[in-house]
Amino acid sequence: MQFTLHTIFPEMLRSDWNALLEESVSHVPFLRYEYLYSWWQTRGGGEWPVDSDLVIVTATQDGRLAGIAPLFRANHAGRKALMLIGSIEVSDYLDFIVRPVDLDDFLAGLLPFLAQEVPDWQALDLYNLLDSSPSLTALQRAAAGQGWRFAAQQLEHSPYIPLPGDWETYLASIDKKQRHEIRRKMRRAEEAAVPIDWSITTDPAALETDMETFLALMSQDPEKETFLTPAMRQHMRNTMCCAFEEGCLQLAFLNIDGKRAAGYLNFHYIDRLWIYNSGLDRSFSEYSPGWVLLGDLLKWANENGIREFDFMRGDEEYKYRFGSVDRFVMRATLVREEIANEAVLKPDALCKAAGSGRG
Template sequence: MNFTLHTEFSDRLKVDWDQLLETNLVQAPFLEFDYQKLWWETRGGGEWTDAELMILEAHQNGVPVGIAPLFTIRQPDGSTAVLNVGSVEVSDFLDLLVRPEFQEAFIAALLNNLIAMHIPGLKIVQLFNLLDSSPTLPVLHSAAGKAGWTLSVERLQHSPCITLAGDWETYLAGIDKKQRHEIRRKMRRAEEADVSVKWYFAEDESSLDAEIDGFLELMKNDGDKDSFLKPPMQGFLRRVVHNAFNHKNLQLAFLEVDGHKAASYLSFDYRNKIWVYNSGLNRDFQALSPGWVLLGHLIQWSIEHGRTEFDFMRGDEEYKYRFGAVDRFVMRADLTPPAS
């Protein structure tokens, strides 16, 4: 197994990347080449400043079998840490890209190759935001022990998800009775309100930037999100939306009350699943529960259009469980190299 080091997101790398992602056991919009490229160009919306790209690609008999998108940073003590591209805050699910039949061989060879590279001051390799079901985790346990690495795995965040099947009434019947009545009541109240209440998807490219502006303004109504939305992060999110639009997997939804934006969800409609990325709310319209109402419509739309999952991704906000989401977790794998 021969490794190639890439220090840029090249067109040639994209060909191999797309091929590997098609058969990868883990699928997520954050693993797409174009997403990872724009994440790197903005360093995650300004999350990182001093970092060097280190994408390791493996071939066997001339065929690409695995890609590890990594980068290095200098830590305060002068040592070097290796992280996976997309870490940490804005990419909910990350992983390696590997042909399934090469999973064990690639990860074992990757660990050996990281040692052979003699990275100055290498202290730790951290793989963030792996789903607890990721096949990478058990293989890392085995490969690390054999190669003399020390592995520790930490649970980082809840990541609830709804599995969709049947129709809207089947979905409602499967959640808590009290919550079922509450969802119906709030959606009916909005429908029967004396004011105009409507929801829609942003689908017109000519008005997309204006819709993004509206979404960011709704996000800023949350104090934590307002402090998070520094100019570099706003620029990153704007590029994420345009990238998703260009790839035809954007789902930017709004609920309006009398023409005013009251709630919004930014999601990805990707590989027959809905991946809920972020949201915004205008609390001036709280009496109509716009967040709940819009979410109800989005789940109903997803069921009617044959989507298999409604994935809330990271975060344990209570409303997600009230809508019937079941917990999973994202993990971090810390690998300490063998003593030299």
């Protein structure tokens, strides 16, 4: 493989980038060219300083794009690190972009290339790889080949619901008490004295207003209000606009008597619904708007060919009450020089879901 270093986003590779992602070891929306480019404009909503450096490495083989390492250089955990673009807080799943068949060759060539061509770094510090990603074991093999130290650390729960494609079959698969609660609350909404329905934003002319409405709903939660700094608000707007333009935004609202009572920001990407964030107007709590909208979304997903309802990072109790299966995201660290074990594996505050405004 022939490797090339890019210090700006390679616009000429945009279509090839996304085409490779479709065949990659991890086909997730957070690795699309458009999302990562948008993330970089605000450095993840202000999570990273503006003077961070792009270190995007592409590999070609026989004239075709074979792999992408979307990295940037930053000071993290007490050392100079190369990290995946999108790290850490607002991009739930990250990885290298490479076909499974090319993974070992790509990493075996990537590590010495980074050591020789990229100055002034000590470690690869890679967050939010799914525990099922083949990159984890491939990185361990590649690190051993270079004599580097490798460590893997479990970060967060990332539950999901496998969907059967039928609403009643789904309900029958979850706990009886929870099934009763879902039906009771949805029926109460249907029989309410005021009109209650739900909608998805599809009109480009309504997008700006609906984005602001959603952010206002998020802000009613004190933790999320703190999370939504001006830079983070801009990141959220950029993400929603980007997803809308790419046809994968699902901005859903529960409407009670003509007012927005709850909202979910999701991505409808490939055959999954990726549940990214939510907001709630607590003045409508008597109608259980969050639960009702979540029930409507699950029913819609079962009826529209969605194979998986992915809650992504966070172990909030309600996710499991709706029938979630557990999995985890991981942190993989490859260190070039001797660093104490506690520094390699030291958990840091950026990993904690409590500060992410999620849920």
